[in-house]
Amino acid sequence: MAKKSRRKRPCCICRKWFLPDVRQKGRQKTCGPDCQNELHRRQCADWNKKNKAYFKNNYLGKKLEKATGSKTVPDSSKTSLPPQTKPVLPIEIITTEYGIKPAIIVQYLVTQIINQTRARPTGFT
Ligand SMILES: [Zn+2]
Incomplete structure (x- = not known):
């Protein structure tokens, strides 16, 4: 059986290869919390721009x-x-x-x- 989700992949921020967490089931895009924060920051910046x-x-x-x-409100004087x-x-x-x-x-x-x-x-x- 092929373990598709357990393959090394490049981090979308720093481009380093990393082994994704099995629990993420292929959704993990970054190598660690630092890159994850950076990804989140970029996505928020994009979203705010749009x-x-x-x-x-x-x-x-x-x-x-x-x-x-x-x-x-009855107070019309101010x-x-x-x-x-x-x-x-x-x-x-x-x-x-x-x-x-x-x-x-x-x-x-x-x-x-x-x-x-x-x-x-x-x-x-
Ligand atoms: Zn990274």
Whole structure:
């Protein structure tokens, strides 16, 4: 009887040959915990790359939902504005002029732009 799962195979991270664990039944792709962690890290990075848009949509959607959902609370004198972090905008003016939703969207977009420009290397070369 051929022992298919008990054959040496190359590690998909470090390319060294290793003997897979019998209990893994051929699913093992890496030689050890270090390479397994690296594989996991790479897979997560890939997944995050692919699902970036989903999270961005989700994040903004939740923020909007939170802001509009809190309107049902009778305390209308103080609409719960999202806490401002880096870009401090005249959020109250934007809110009174356009409403809470556009204010949140503007804040979100400004944050995105700032993050984009920060991510770029500085200097002209
Ligand atoms: Zn390895």
